[in-house]
Amino acid sequence: MNDGTDLETPIDAERPDVLSADLREALDGLRGEIRTRFPARQRAPVEKVDWMALIRKIQRRVSTLGMSERSGEVDEFGMDEIVLRRTRPVLELLYEHYWRIELHGIDQVPDAGPCLFVANRSGLLPYDGLMVSHAIWRMRSKLRPRFMVADWLITLPFVQPYLARLGGVRSCRENAERLIRSGEAILVFPEGQKGAAKVFRERYRLKRFGRGGVVRVALETRVPIIPIGIVGAEEAHPILFKWDTPARVVGLPFLPVTPTFPLLGPLGLLPLPTKWVIRIGEPISIDHLAPDAASDELLISRMNEELRSQIQVLIDTGLSDRSSVWD
Amino acid sequence: MNSPGVIAITGLGSYLGRSLVRRLLQRSPNIRIVGLDCRRPFRLDPLVRFHTVDLTEPTADSRVAEVLAEERAEAVVHTAFRSEPTPNLEMDHELETIGSLHVMNACAAAKVKRLVVASSTMLYGPWPDNPNFLTEQHPLRGHPGSHSVSNRVQVESLLAQWRAHHPDTEVTVLRFCWIFGPTYWDHVARYFSRILVPKLMGYDPLMQFVHEEDGVHALETATLHQHPGVFNVVGRGVLPLSTILRIAGKRILSMPSPILYRMAYYPSQGQTGDPPEGFYDYLRYLWVADGQRGWNAFGEPVYTTREAWMSFVSTRRMRRYR
Numbered sequence: 001m002n003d004g005t006d007l008e009t010p011i012d013a014e015r016p017d018v019l020s021a022d023l024r025e026a027l028d029g030l031r032g033e034i035r036t037r038f039p040a041r042q043r044a045p046v047e048k049v050d051w052m053a054l055i056r057k058i059q060r061r062v063s064t065l066g067m068s069e070r071s072g073e074v075d076e077f078g079m080d081e082i083v084l085r086r087t088r089p090v091l092e093l094l095y096e097h098y099w100r101i102e103l104h105g106i107d108q109v110p111d112a113g114p115c116l117f118v119a120n121r122s123g124l125l126p127y128d129g130l131m132v133s134h135a136i137w138r139m140r141s142k143l144r145p146r147f148m149v150a151d152w153l154i155t156l157p158f159v160q161p162y163l164a165r166l167g168g169v170r171s172c173r174e175n176a177e178r179l180i181r182s183g184e185a186i187l188v189f190p191e192g193q194k195g196a197a198k199v200f201r202e203r204y205r206l207k208r209f210g211r212g213g214v215v216r217v218a219l220e221t222r223v224p225i226i227p228i229g230i231v232g233a234e235e236a237h238p239i240l241f242k243w244d245t246p247a248r249v250v251g252l253p254f255l256p257v258t259p260t261f262p263l264l265g266p267l268g269l270l271p272l273p274t275k276w277v278i279r280i281g282e283p284i285s286i287d288h289l290a291p292d293a294a295s296d297e298l299l300i301s302r303m304n305e306e307l308r309s310q311i312q313v314l315i316d317t318g319l320s321d322r323s324s325v326w327d
Numbered sequence: 328m329n330s331p332g333v334i335a336i337t338g339l340g341s342y343l344g345r346s347l348v349r350r351l352l353q354r355s356p357n358i359r360i361v362g363l364d365c366r367r368p369f370r371l372d373p374l375v376r377f378h379t380v381d382l383t384e385p386t387a388d389s390r391v392a393e394v395l396a397e398e399r400a401e402a403v404v405h406t407a408f409r410s411e412p413t414p415n416l417e418m419d420h421e422l423e424t425i426g427s428l429h430v431m432n433a434c435a436a437a438k439v440k441r442l443v444v445a446s447s448t449m450l451y452g453p454w455p456d457n458p459n460f461l462t463e464q465h466p467l468r469g470h471p472g473s474h475s476v477s478n479r480v481q482v483e484s485l486l487a488q489w490r491a492h493h494p495d496t497e498v499t500v501l502r503f504c505w506i507f508g509p510t511y512w513d514h515v516a517r518y519f520s521r522i523l524v525p526k527l528m529g530y531d532p533l534m535q536f537v538h539e540e541d542g543v544h545a546l547e548t549a550t551l552h553q554h555p556g557v558f559n560v561v562g563r564g565v566l567p568l569s570t571i572l573r574i575a576g577k578r579i580l581s582m583p584s585p586i587l588y589r590m591a592y593y594p595s596q597g598q599t600g601d602p603p604e605g606f607y608d609y610l611r612y613l614w615v616a617d618g619q620r621g622w623n624a625f626g627e628p629v630y631t632t633r634e635a636w637m638s639f640v641s642t643r644r645m646r647r648y649r
Contacts, residue, residue: 073570074533074565074566074567074570076459076460076533076564076565077459077613078459078533078565078567078613151455151456152455154613155455155611155612157527157528157529157530157583157584158528158529159529160529160530160531160613161529161530161531161567161569164531164533164613169459170456170458170459170613172456172458173458174458174459174460174462175458175459175460178458178459178460
């Protein structure tokens with residue numbers, strides 16, 4: 001580092017014959033003393049701010065809104081491997097340190113191949129989907145379930161590009177069947193919007209599982225259903241009550257009022273750091289059923305109810321095991 | 328009937344009609360081509376027998392039927408559609424819907440054996456509840472904000488009725504997604520070749536294009552061979568809109584939707600070539616058409632979405648070299 005003095009290079013470096021030996025020695029001593037008395041001062045480097053470059057950078061950031069990290073190569077549903085790889089540390093941080101997620105029953109999950117995970121939905125934003133698919137991915141590197149997201153969320157501006165790049169897919173039967181047929185695992189939340197809009201006092205009480213669409217997809221594509229119970233996520237966004245009038249103005253299905261939202265503004269959308277437990281239950285095999293079982297409505301509704309009660313059991317086990325919401 | 332001897336093409340001036348003529352002349356010299364349009368195209372090949380027909384006239388159906396009977400046409404390819412939306416809504420309706428009805432009626436009168444109609448995947452409509460891949464069975468819901476799309480949806484529903492009444496005629500409908508290539512030009516290409524491309528803030532939809540050669544190939548195959556039914560004609564692969572604009576080196580103007588819609592209204596009314604406000608709905612939601620049926624029928628497309636886009640970008644010299 002250039003400290004202003006030229007102490008490093010000897011004075012006599014170029015003309016060794018000019019100085020005598022003792023003079024050189026004296027000079028060396030002097031140099032050493034100067035160095036100890038006046039330690040090299042650090043001069044603050046003056047950097048020119050390139051305002052135009054900064055403005056261009058900001059412009060680019062605004063126009064792509066944080067999506068400039070993507071590779072541009074997406075799969076047919078819009079998932080980007082590069083974005084996934086880059087967000088992995090963030091997801092890992094959320095998994096390990098924010099929600100301190102405990103995962104039980106990973107042995108129930110196959111190593112690869114299509115399967116249908118079914119879980120309880122909670123919270124306004126699909127953190128639960130992200131976390132469950134991350135949890136499975138870190139244990140089974142060949143399996144990253146695509147999580148299904150409600151329509152209104154995947155069409156919400158600023159949310160849509162991120163969700164799609166991270167592997168979110170609009171939840172509908174066509175998409176689910178296409179994904180399974182192409183050999184992917186999917187994670188569905190059959191409670192749908194009713195589940196996301198659950199108020200705090202109704203937490204962990206499962207709503208109706210649609211009209212059995214999940215079971216129907218499984219029967220048609222012949223893949224096993226793996227139930228998952230998530231405990232903790234429903235307290236991350238404790239909805240005290242729903243406020244309809246402003247929601248209608250903005251075009252949202254409902255406006256949740258949590259202890260922090262809308263009181264703290266966008267900051268209130270941050271989920272609380274509750275302790276999560278993800279419990280994976282025993283897969284429901286459909287191999288013993290006849291191929292035309294998909295047209296048997298009674299069977300479907302019975303299986304649907306069975307699935308619901310199985311997930312409810314998983315949740316209840318998780319609830320009775322924990323001592324508090326926070327640990 | 329396998330290969331028709333006489334093919335009548337309506338809308339010789341349109342890109343698809345013009346390219347189909349060029350291709351047929353090159354590759355199937357035994358076929359006689361009859362061309363119909365409201366005015367004689369510039370540099371028409373002398374081998375094409377041309378007839379001036381204005382489809383917006385009230386008696387166009389009998390005029391077309393007369394031509395078809397006189398030339399003994401066995402197949403009709405209907406490509407007389409606008410490549411640009413127009414604020415002249417009445418004329419648009421006359422040409423696209425009523426004009427198509429005239430062509431259908433004429434085909435029935437002349438007992439044509441095959442009718443091929445060019446359509447568009449835009450007719451599925453930009454709805455937030457579309458699944459990511461729309462198959463041909465998906466209902467055509469159109470777009471309430473866009474008259475040209477509504478007209479084309481009417482054409483398809485009229486055609487479906489017509490097909491039920493005329494089972495002897497093979498009807499093929501080709502729904503093209505956005506066509507790109509070195510020479511193709513329409514309002515979508517114009518939108519994408521602007522220096523500053525406006526886009527909706529906070530949305531990054533997936534785009535799907537077909538190369539013009541693949542599109543014309545599908546049209547040619549559907550004309551010459553037996554492929555009754557509806558097909559999506561699309562390229563393989565999807566690309567996000569932001570990537571597409573970045574490949575072309577475009578400046579992006581991201582605007583919140585209410586402002587963009589309001590800003591787009593007046594220029595499109597003034598026919599400046601800007602897309603109408605409803606166009607931006609197509610750059611909003613994640614959906615494309617499922618092309619599997621078309622690929623099975625007409626063969627694997629030569630160009631993917633990215634290659635179709637690259638060929639457009641490189642011929643227009645849009646890419647900025649840095």
